[in-house]
Amino acid sequence: xxxxxxxxxxxxxxxxxxxxxxxxxxxxxxxxxxxxxxxxxxxxxxxxxxxxxxxxxxxxxxxxxxxxxxxxxxxxxxxxxxxxxxxxxxxxxxxxxxxxxxxxxxxxxxxxxxxxxxxxxxxxxxxxxxxxxxxxxxxxxxxxxxxxxxxxxxxxxxxxxxxxxxxxxxxxxxxxxxxxxxxxxxxxxxxxxxxxxxxxxxxxxxxxxxxxxxxxxxxxxxxxxxxxxxxxxxxxxxxxxxxxxxxxxxxxxxxxxxxxxxxxxxxxxxxxxxxxxxxxxxxxxxxxxxxxxxxxxxxxxxxxxxxxxxxxxxxxxxxxxxxxxxxxxxxxxxxxxxxxxxxxxxxxxxxxxxxxx
Amino acid sequence: xxxxxxxxxxxxxxxxxxxxxxxxxxxxxxxxxxxxxxxxxxxxxxxxxxxxxxxxxxxxxxxxxxxxxxxxxxxxxxxxxxxxxxxxxxxxxxxxxxxxxxxxxxxxxxxxxxxxxxxxxxxxxxxxxxxxxxxxxxxxxxxxxxxxxxxxxxxxxxxxxxxxxxxxxxxxxxxxxxxxxxxxxxxxxxxxxxxxxxxxxxxxxxxxxxxxxxxxxxxxxxxxxxxxxxxxxxxxxxxxxxxxxxxx
Numbered sequence: 001x002x003x004x005x006x007x008x009x010x011x012x013x014x015x016x017x018x019x020x021x022x023x024x025x026x027x028x029x030x031x032x033x034x035x036x037x038x039x040x041x042x043x044x045x046x047x048x049x050x051x052x053x054x055x056x057x058x059x060x061x062x063x064x065x066x067x068x069x070x071x072x073x074x075x076x077x078x079x080x081x082x083x084x085x086x087x088x089x090x091x092x093x094x095x096x097x098x099x100x101x102x103x104x105x106x107x108x109x110x111x112x113x114x115x116x117x118x119x120x121x122x123x124x125x126x127x128x129x130x131x132x133x134x135x136x137x138x139x140x141x142x143x144x145x146x147x148x149x150x151x152x153x154x155x156x157x158x159x160x161x162x163x164x165x166x167x168x169x170x171x172x173x174x175x176x177x178x179x180x181x182x183x184x185x186x187x188x189x190x191x192x193x194x195x196x197x198x199x200x201x202x203x204x205x206x207x208x209x210x211x212x213x214x215x216x217x218x219x220x221x222x223x224x225x226x227x228x229x230x231x232x233x234x235x236x237x238x239x240x241x242x243x244x245x246x247x248x249x250x251x252x253x254x255x256x257x258x259x260x261x262x263x264x265x266x267x268x269x270x271x272x273x274x275x276x277x278x279x280x281x282x283x284x285x286x287x288x289x290x291x292x293x294x295x296x297x298x299x300x301x302x303x304x305x306x307x308x309x310x311x312x313x314x315x316x317x318x319x320x321x322x323x324x325x326x327x328x329x330x331x332x333x334x335x336x337x338x339x340x341x342x343x344x345x346x347x348x349x350x351x352x353x354x355x356x357x
Numbered sequence: 358x359x360x361x362x363x364x365x366x367x368x369x370x371x372x373x374x375x376x377x378x379x380x381x382x383x384x385x386x387x388x389x390x391x392x393x394x395x396x397x398x399x400x401x402x403x404x405x406x407x408x409x410x411x412x413x414x415x416x417x418x419x420x421x422x423x424x425x426x427x428x429x430x431x432x433x434x435x436x437x438x439x440x441x442x443x444x445x446x447x448x449x450x451x452x453x454x455x456x457x458x459x460x461x462x463x464x465x466x467x468x469x470x471x472x473x474x475x476x477x478x479x480x481x482x483x484x485x486x487x488x489x490x491x492x493x494x495x496x497x498x499x500x501x502x503x504x505x506x507x508x509x510x511x512x513x514x515x516x517x518x519x520x521x522x523x524x525x526x527x528x529x530x531x532x533x534x535x536x537x538x539x540x541x542x543x544x545x546x547x548x549x550x551x552x553x554x555x556x557x558x559x560x561x562x563x564x565x566x567x568x569x570x571x572x573x574x575x576x577x578x579x580x581x582x583x584x585x586x587x588x589x590x591x592x593x594x595x596x597x598x599x600x601x602x603x604x605x
Contacts, residue, residue, distance in 0.1 A: 064508060066504075066507065066508060086510070087510040087511075087512055088510065089510070090507075090508055090509060090510030091509065091510035092510075093508075095505070095508035095509065097501070097504065097505075097508075099500075099501035099504070100501065100505075101499075101501035101502050101503075101504050101505030101506075101508075102502070102505070103502050103505070103506075103519075103520060103524075104499070104502070104524065104599055105523045105524055105526075105597070105599045106599070107599075114509055114511075115509050115510065118509075118510065118511065118515070146602065147598075147599040147602040149599065149602055150602050163509075173508075
């Protein structure tokens with residue numbers, strides 16, 4: 001029986017890059033990753049993003065040593081990946097990538113059960129785990145006996161996610177997992193994955209080149225450029241206070257609008273007094289609507305205010321165009337500023353990445 | 358298969374003129390030496406053909422088995438060290454191009470008029486087919502499956518046993534099918550050095566001019582090839598159930 005190479009019973013482990021450098025032979029003068037230090041608290045999703053050649057995938061693949069580290073170290077739950085046995089390290093880390101890489105000759109059950117089998121689980125335990133995971137990722141129990149070739153791209157990626165989570169790894173690496181999937185299915189997979197992540201708190205390193213996906217998925221976003229970390233912060237802070245012109249350019253001229261999408265009407269302070277008044281002429285919306293959709297509504301209906309009601313129709317107050325524009329460009333954060341839409345959990349203040357002591 | 362026998366062999370073998378001992382005792386069909394006499398075939402099957410069929414199967418099975426072991430090993434080594442691919446392919450292709458009759462004759466001074474001579478030649482003909490199919494099968498394993506295996510912590514050996522070989526299996530079995538059919542055909546020529554098999558009744562029939570025996574032995578060799586191929590198709594289907602699983 002082999003251990004998973006990570007602390008037993010840990011459902012999530014913090015991960016830290018300590019001055020990590022990657023140099024490829026023959027190109028020593030231009031490292032692919034240059035002195036990268038950052039920490040991801042246990043259970044958070046850290047998105048690595050940057051233009052092509054920024055080193056985001058290289059950085060991710062050094063965690064499970066698909067790419068060797070030249071200098072520095074990465075630790076998972078305090079343990080150095082360089083000192084761990086390679087196969088044990090990899091069996092303890094879930095891995096999802098764009099091409100999915102399901103084994104076409106194995107049933108879904110055998111695909112998902114790959115790592116548990118390597119770890120010596122008995123058949124009944126694997127079967128139960130597969131059933132549990134299929135339900136978790138939104139597939140049918142009867143799908144266990146079918147082969148990957150019988151599923152659509154979106155379904156295959158769900159199986160890929162289930163397989164990565166099979167042995168309950170405390171850390172998952174996801175390399176543009178939804179990159180090859182059509183936009184509508186991708187949105188659903190993203191939403192489903194966020195819901196799943198709230199249930200099963202894993203530490204996740206998520207690589208993407210899509211800034212919208214980064215903002216949507218990340219608790220923190222690390223923006224890389226030519227192998228260097230340019231900014232590492234919450235999506236809200238990056239949109240509100242881009243560190244330099246490169247970041248501002250990278251997140252896009254519409255970053256104000258993007259910030260609006262991070263909050264729902266329920267997350268901001270509304271004007272309670274105004275909710276009666278001239279109610280007839282003001283449209284009414286539910287408080288689950290994002291600020292961005294609220295703005296869109298105002299523009300479409302040529303109204304400068306909306307009445308907001310709760311899920312069962314009880315009045316909550318009024319939001320005005322002025323309030324929304326404040327959220328767009330001031331960097332001013334309301335009490336719930338650090339929260340992501342649909343994810344009302346408090347987040348600690350963004351920690352500066354610390355160099356190794 | 359028997360085409361080569363008809364064209365090349367009478368000049369070599371049938372020097373004493375036709376000797377047809379059974380012609381007088383046989384039926385009208387046999388006495389007149391018609392194209393094919395069913396009654397003679399059924400009455401003489403056990404005496405003339407059944408042992409020859411067994412010998413033929415043995416010749417083929419041994420040749421393909423030994424050839425498979427050698428070709429499989431060569432393919433595995435080439436898969437790890439691709440640089441040896443070209444020389445190995447050239448060598449196996451060279452063996453493959455030696456005319457079969459010449460190959461059997463060449464082996465006689467070395468290993469005599471024996472099964473060993475026949476098998477060395479037959480094995481040589483399987484190598485190129487089995488090597489190329491096995492290697493192609495391994496090389497065409499999807500890269501994403503290999504990346505997944507590596508990232509999930511499968512060792513090299515586990516990756517080979519659980520991912521690469523199973524995925525190469527359809528190509529490997531396809532190679533075995535071609536090799537078996539080829540060797541069943543070529544093994545008839547091995548009778549030239551007196552090792553039996555279905556080539557023997559063909560050679561005898563060429564010598565004495567008895568058409569029924571000639572046709573029967575040739576057709577039996579064809580039927581043997583078809584049956585072997587069909588059995589291998591069944592084996593392939595049993596071993597690769599995923600290949601037939603369709604969307605829906």
